[in-house]
Amino acid sequence: MKWDMHVHTQASFDSEMTSAEAAKAAREKNIGIAFTEHLDFECDSDLVCMPDDWSGYLEINRPLRSQGVLLGLEIGLTVNTRALGRKASCECESDFVIGSVHVVEGRDIFTDFFSQDLPAREIYRKYLKCTLAVIENCAFFDSLGHIDYPSRYSPFPVKNIEYHEFKLEYGEIFTALLDYKKALEINTSRLNDVDFRKNASLIMKGFSDCGGSLVTIGSDAHRACDLGRNLEAGYEIAAENSLSPVYFREREAFPIQL
């Protein structure tokens, strides 16, 4: 069974899908899913969820936990908030924790990261350097989420953080992931875009060439209709690059049998 290891429900501030709807959609599509709800301690949203009280989250999602439905979080990683992230990752009864970079040097990538008067190359490099720093400082996550995240909101003509352009920085990130025994996510949300898919494949080849093996594959769905979106393409990229897709249960990686 394929797994979609990145799904947001109404426990996340930007999703209205109920966890029951998500579980039903997953059954219909015959895929396993992990709820990976947002937990950001430093971002522009004032809707940061559940930093102190886990009862609401667990009350909603725990009854649905099953063989095919796992509980997880997507924690926004920053060096400043690592203690909070670490505490949350321990307290949340999660099967799986995605670590994501949503904020760089205090600037939210969704809102004001790109308002700096800097060339694309410098902005992208800042993001990659920040990603390296949080891996080295926040070892409480299981898989690094959407390594391509800034390209979703980039105002520059070249939206992708091209693998060939930043091979050195990507290499440092892959080495850190391997040093800390972390997986890398293949985020499938935009794999229907030819240019994006090409760059995603190159990034995953780079990870593989560096000795990387474990990948999680997730759609980042916020609506039931997006659950499992482009999942096939994600699994294809893994296979093309000899990478092993895994799911996590109780924070332990298990191979996905296809």
Ligand SMILES: [Zn+2]
């Ligand atoms: Zn994210």
Ligand SMILES: [Zn+2]
């Ligand atoms: Zn997400």
